[in-house]
Amino acid sequence: MSVTIREARDADADGLIALIGACWAEYPGCILDVDGEVPELRSIATAFSRRDGRFWVGEAAGRVVASVGILPACGDAGCADGAELCKLYVDRPQRLSGLGARPVALVEAEAAGRGAAFVELWTDTRFVDAHRLYERLGYVRSPGWRALHDMSNTLEYRYSKPLVGLRSAPAIAYRPYPAK
Numbered sequence: 001m002s003v004t005i006r007e008a009r010d011a012d013a014d015g016l017i018a019l020i021g022a023c024w025a026e027y028p029g030c031i032l033d034v035d036g037e038v039p040e041l042r043s044i045a046t047a048f049s050r051r052d053g054r055f056w057v058g059e060a061a062g063r064v065v066a067s068v069g070i071l072p073a074c075g076d077a078g079c080a081d082g083a084e085l086c087k088l089y090v091d092r093p094q095r096l097s098g099l100g101a102r103p104v105a106l107v108e109a110e111a112a113g114r115g116a117a118f119v120e121l122w123t124d125t126r127f128v129d130a131h132r133l134y135e136r137l138g139y140v141r142s143p144g145w146r147a148l149h150d151m152s153n154t155l156e157y158r159y160s161k162p163l164v165g166l167r168s169a170p171a172i173a174y175r176p177y178p179a180k
Contacts, residue, residue, distance in 0.1 A: 003058045012045075012064055019064050023091075029126075031151040053071040056106060058090075066091065104133075118162050123157055123159065125155045140159060140160060140161065142159070
């Protein structure tokens with residue numbers, strides 16, 4: 001099946017929510033509470049644009065089968081120093097087809113075009129297949145984890161990849177999550 005990656009539109013909400021819901025349903029205890037925890041899914045293009053980001057979806061046969069976004073990430077030199085890869089999801093039948101690497105490459109190209117020195121991402125500790133993809137693409141997991149204090153009791157690992165030469169990704173100023 002041919003997949004076209006395009007800029008997301010707010011009208012992609014239902015397809016995006018269905019994709020992410022299906023991905024989360026593969027893991028016991030993952031609960032997608034759209035309105036309570038990820039309301040940006042209802043108007044993803046607007047939400048990312050307001051935060052100086054971009055969002056893309058992969059579409060096949062009229063269905064959203066992949067997604068990814070980019071937002072600024074803060075490093076030693078400020079928030080223009082890095083980029084955060086967000087919400088990479090691939091529909092189960094499309095996995096292991098190379099589709100997961102395409103949105104990652106898109107984010108890396110966008111980040112490089114913005115002059116970012118690194119790309120970082122946060123991924124649920126349960127998403128082992130995603131960890132293998134990131135590591136295969138040159139991302140390195142940092143020690144430790146963070147807790148989101150959400151309905152899913154999510155713990156996340158941080159991965160990063162330098163975009164400039166061989167230098168290491170700088171330490172970042174983590175943005176705290178509001179306590180729930």
